[in-house]
Amino acid sequence: MTTTDLQRPATAPAFQHISSGRRAKNMTATVLVSAAFVIAVAPLVWLLWTVLEKGFTHVLTADWWQKSLAGLTGRQEGGGAYHAIYGTLVQGLICAVIAVPIAIMVAIYLVEYGRDSKLAKWITFTVDILSGVPSIVAALFIYALWVTTLGLPRSAFAVSLSLVLLMIPVVVRTTEELLKIVPDELREASYALGIPKWKTIVKIVVPTALSGIITGIMLAVARVMGETAPVLILVGYTQFINYDPFGGNMASLPLFMNSERLTTNEIGEARVWGAAVTLILIITVINLLATVISRLTAVKTK
Amino acid sequence: MAKRIDVKDLNLFYGKFHAVDGVTLSVPPRNVTAFIGPSGCGKSTVLRSLNRMHEVIPGARAEGEVLLDGEDIYASSVDPVSVRRTIGMVFQRPNPFPTMSIRDNVVAGLKLAGVRDKKKLDEVAERALRGANLWAEVKDRLNKPGGGLSGGQQQRLCIARAIAVQPDVLLMDEPCSALDPISTLAIEDLITELKKDYTIVIVTHNMQQAARVSDQTAFFNLLGVGQPGRLIEIDDTEKIFSNPTEKATEDYISGRFG
Numbered sequence: 362m363t364t365t366d367l368q369r370p371a372t373a374p375a376f377q378h379i380s381s382g383r384r385a386k387n388m389t390a391t392v393l394v395s396a397a398f399v400i401a402v403a404p405l406v407w408l409l410w411t412v413l414e415k416g417f418t419h420v421l422t423a424d425w426w427q428k429s430l431a432g433l434t435g436r437q438e439g440g441g442a443y444h445a446i447y448g449t450l451v452q453g454l455i456c457a458v459i460a461v462p463i464a465i466m467v468a469i470y471l472v473e474y475g476r477d478s479k480l481a482k483w484i485t486f487t488v489d490i491l492s493g494v495p496s497i498v499a500a501l502f503i504y505a506l507w508v509t510t511l512g513l514p515r516s517a518f519a520v521s522l523s524l525v526l527l528m529i530p531v532v533v534r535t536t537e538e539l540l541k542i543v544p545d546e547l548r549e550a551s552y553a554l555g556i557p558k559w560k561t562i563v564k565i566v567v568p569t570a571l572s573g574i575i576t577g578i579m580l581a582v583a584r585v586m587g588e589t590a591p592v593l594i595l596v597g598y599t600q601f602i603n604y605d606p607f608g609g610n611m612a613s614l615p616l617f618m619n620s621e622r623l624t625t626n627e628i629g630e631a632r633v634w635g636a637a638v639t640l641i642l643i644i645t646v647i648n649l650l651a652t653v654i655s656r657l658t659a660v661k662t663k
Numbered sequence: 664m665a666k667r668i669d670v671k672d673l674n675l676f677y678g679k680f681h682a683v684d685g686v687t688l689s690v691p692p693r694n695v696t697a698f699i700g701p702s703g704c705g706k707s708t709v710l711r712s713l714n715r716m717h718e719v720i721p722g723a724r725a726e727g728e729v730l731l732d733g734e735d736i737y738a739s740s741v742d743p744v745s746v747r748r749t750i751g752m753v754f755q756r757p758n759p760f761p762t763m764s765i766r767d768n769v770v771a772g773l774k775l776a777g778v779r780d781k782k783k784l785d786e787v788a789e790r791a792l793r794g795a796n797l798w799a800e801v802k803d804r805l806n807k808p809g810g811g812l813s814g815g816q817q818q819r820l821c822i823a824r825a826i827a828v829q830p831d832v833l834l835m836d837e838p839c840s841a842l843d844p845i846s847t848l849a850i851e852d853l854i855t856e857l858k859k860d861y862t863i864v865i866v867t868h869n870m871q872q873a874a875r876v877s878d879q880t881a882f883f884n885l886l887g888v889g890q891p892g893r894l895i896e897i898d899d900t901e902k903i904f905s906n907p908t909e910k911a912t913e914d915y916i917s918g919r920f921g
Binding site (some may be wrong): 373476544546547548549550551552553554555556557560564565568569571660661662 | 714719721744745746747748749751752754755758759760761762771772776783808810811821824825828891
């Protein structure tokens with residue numbers, strides 16, 4: 362049976378096809394968004410690929426993780442980056458130990474005590490400015506304070522101090538945002554049980570936000586570990602292992618790369634790429650740890 | 664345990680805004696008092712002032728006297744923390760502590776006050792959960808997070824948490840407004856039981872609820888926008904709902920306004 366005009370319904374059906382204009386707009390937008398994604402991600406993937414391709418084979422030896430370059434010249438193969446890995450980790454750790462308690466207490470003040478006071482607003486403003494300070498400015502400030510004014514030697518500890526300046530604003534900001542999203546209802550529930558304010562903060566508010574705070578701290582640590590300006594200015598490079606953060610030169614991965622860059626042969630090149638891969642690996646491991654810890658401490662409902 | 668409350672000429676402020684004007688009322692022990700009235704009339708504000716939760720809000724302050732068995736909770740020597748330990752509160756939305764298990768939620772008040780004895784805490788948890796009619800439902804999952812319970816169960820968990828510290832008075836700020844009728848019924852039954860041991864003050868928007876659970880009812884109203892709320896009348900619930908003295912009360916209850 363064929364359909365004739367007479368058999369067609371008198372009114373148009375309620376649901377129409379997608380019009381060609383909308384289809385075209387949808388296509389254009391999809392292409393634009395996808396293209397933006399590719400443009401953003403391509404250089405990152407390229408960078409990661411180049412670094413891994415050129416450096417990954419060099420970090421596969423046990424020597425790389427266990428030995429320094431002590432006694433080796435730029436023409437001799439072998440040795441490792443242990444001295445630089447140690448430096449990067451210990452400088453990051455000292456920085457975190459100093460910066461994290463200060464930053465968390467500042468954030469607690471801002472959210473729980475300061476609220477809308479003038480002092481709190483002033484601190485927030487300062488933290489915002491500090492978070493925009495370039496790392497070289499932080500490094501020069503510590504140089505002026507530590508070396509010029511106090512007359513102390515350049516050291517890994519001075520590097521950690523300048524990293525502290527870079528880390529505090531980041532941790533304050535993330536902690537502040539996380540404490541703010543803890544509902545006031547929880548604070549009130551705690552007060553109504555006759556729990557004092559400080560205990561409410563320590564036992565109720567901070568644990569509720571803890572998972573996010575830990576993630577923020579780990580990401581901040583990963584970030585400062587790659588900072589280059591402070592190590593260039595505040596400590597000298599050495600091929601030897603130095604366990605003393607307060608005296609003598611201490612290598613770190615950025616410094617190692619900067620130094621080996623000057624060894625213009627294949628051996629130097631291999632060391633630079635190897636150090637780059639090592640730094641990326643360390644930061645990846647820290648990020649993974651952050652994810653795991655935040656999962657473990659996350660608020661559960663089941 | 665249960666104590667009486669006498670409020671004398673209480674004025675409440677949020678910053679410069681005069682929220683509640685000159686409230687005077689008495690709540691006898693082992694008695695349920697319901698606060699009713701239109702939104703914004705200050706009934707929740709008065710309730711929160713009864714255990715000094717009002718002043719937690721920045722800029723909020725209170726003038727006047729609130730006597731608990733004759734002792735002024737607003738006297739300058741009184742620690743608000745100790746007032747709140749004596750006068751518990753249940754809030755509109757269930758708010759169990761998300762990081763804690765069901766058991767830890769119930770004993771949070773004691774644990775954070777320094778009680779360490781595990782046996783005693785377990786006893787308190789069971790007694791409070793039984794008191795809140797929740798024991799049978801949660802006894803097999805005491806170590807699971809409180810956030811996994813249903814809304815009605817969470818609210819009973821909050822009531823268990825409030826009675827675990829053995830307060831003298833229990834304040835409830837619209838405890839059923841976020842719950843379905845069956846959970847509401849469970850909470851109303853619970854209020855009737857808790858009345859044996861506690862002095863209870865409940866704010867509610869549901870007039871049937873006020874009629875069902877309370878012994879006396881206070882009607883609050885405000886004369887206009889920006890005006891402070893006032894206590895219009897307080898009397899036995901039966902009288903308020905059948906033959907109120909004030910015309911405004913009758914209008915509100917019969918649904919002619921509000």
